[in-house]
Amino acid sequence: MNKILLTGVATAIAGLAMPAAAQTAPKIDYVRQEMVQQVPQGEQPVSGDLPICKPKQETNCINSWEANKTGNRPINYWPGRPASEIKEPLPLDDPNG
Template sequence: MKKLTAIIAAGAFAAIATPAMADHHMEGEKKAKSDKWEVVETNSRGQATMVRNGDTTIAVCMKGKTDNCINPREAGLKWGNRPLAYWPGQPASSM
């Protein structure tokens, strides 16, 4: 009887959590389609340090600046870390 109750509770939780996850992913897709970033400020090397999208101005992540910033490639710049094109096969924590 306890197993049946646990299975029903898990199913109910999954049914409630699934729509929230779907909304989150849809929000990310909408954001990615509307991102048109404009360079507002550059450093002495010519790299963008601040970008703007509409009314939002945000710093570009750089060495030493990793909080409250946007990754350069996400802002449409042609520098910065690239996402992996493959899965290395195991998590870094187990290497």
């Protein structure tokens, strides 16, 4: 009987000591690593002056307004729906405020 009691007490003491040991363990810092993704050869950034974008072109070009202030001028607000749904010309600044 005493052996069972001693075993129970030893187990209880060991159980209480474990959280204290866990608190002194080294701190782990979880850090995200950068991910590098290869770009297809035709879409890699070019150096030097960029050409003006052609229709449907999205990479390696600059819009004509930024290049020489010609073409479509970007507006300074969200008109509330996509440009493909808007037929009338929009003012440069938000008319509501």
